[in-house]
Amino acid sequence: MDEKLTYKDAGVDTKEGEKAVQLMKEHVKKTFNANVLTGLGSFGSIFKLDLTGINEPILVAGTDGVGTKLKIAFMLDKHDTIGQDCVAMCVNDILCQGAKPLFFLDYIATGKVKAEKVADIVKGVSDGCIIGECALVGGETAEMPDFYADGEYDMAGFAVGVVDRSRIVDGSKIKKGDVLIGLPSSGLHSNGYSLVRKLFFEIMKLRVNDYVADFGRTVGNELIIPTKIYTKACNAVMTKETVNGIIHITGGGFFENIPRIIPEGLGVRINIGSWSILPIFEYIQRCGNIDRNEMFSTFNMGIGMIMVVNKERAESIMDILKEAGEEPCIIGEVVSGEGVCLC
DSSP states (O other): OOSOOOTGGGTOOHHHHHHHHHHHHHHHHTTOOTTBOSOTTOSSOOBOOOOTTOSSEEEEEEEEEOGGGHHHHHHHTOOSSHHHHHHHHHHHHHHTTTOEEEEEEEEEEESSOOHHHHHHHHHHHHHHHHHHTOEEEEEEEEEOTTTSOTTOEEEEEEEEEEEEGGGOOOSTTOOTTOEEEEEEOSSSTTSSHHHHHIIIIIISOOOTTOEETTTTEEHHHHHTOOOOOOHHHHHHHHTTSOOSEEEEOOTTHHHHHGGGTSOTTEEEEEOGGGSOOOHHHHHHHHHHTOOHHHHHHHOOTTEEEEEEEOGGGHHHHHHHHHHTTOOOEEEEEEEESSEEEEO
16 A cells, blocks of 8 residues: 555544634633633543532532434534533432532544534533533543444533532432422423434424424424523522422433432322423324323423422422522422322
8 A cells, every 4th residue: 555544534533623622612611610720631620629518528420411312403403502401411410419510521422523513512511511500621522433424423421519418318308298399391301302203203294494383483493492400499499498309300201200219108199280281292292192191201291300398398499499590389299108190
């Protein structure tokens, strides 16, 4: 072989990767605070712990991805919000243990790096970190030729938070008579997209630019709405009140996620009429002729997070949540028995 083989010949363009790093820097720096001790590009990220008011610090970590919601980003060729979904899936999980988010790292893998697209993805991650009140301290962009379809990518994230041992929320204090305060979701969040894509695009033959009067926007604009992040609400409550349990309604919906923190011998009664189910879920259920239990096993149904609290403190906690910009409502209570009962 006379010609000299280069990495670019094999499908990896390091120059484009360097360009992506330069483009994403402005977004990453927006998330930095005084605790970030390294800049973008270090082999490892260094973060100083601020333990003010914490006597026995416990780290809480979570990792997750976005799932097949990425397909919607590909269909729309819109990539500047999907990063917020990745942050939300990780940060909302660690909030459930009472943790205050500290920092976040992301991983993006694609067949061919396109600097502008990667920068858009990282912009969404940055936006999510600002909402989630954590610093984007590092990440990795992997170019993997022949591994992903043209124009497609995958991403995952990793969040770390801290909580005082005495303030850990693990569900062990939940008791009969506690009430469930629901916090509204912004839409589908990042779960149930395989079912939705099959229904909308295979069975109903909808296109992403089709307008649907039921939810007042195009299919694509509805499905790409970013997952809501609940850091402000959780931090506001945790600094003033005691919460017995926090539940992030993700994959598995109500039936899988609620029992994860309910002590043995106790169950939960959910009053369906206590909140307004978002139009997107009503549309999916009607068009797909989907059973009610299947809906509540797959989707958040308009409730993205639930706090389990002492009944006598519920009103005070609701007031704090409202001050934090939430529209909370009491959606159920803890009862004797087991499982989740929809009433």
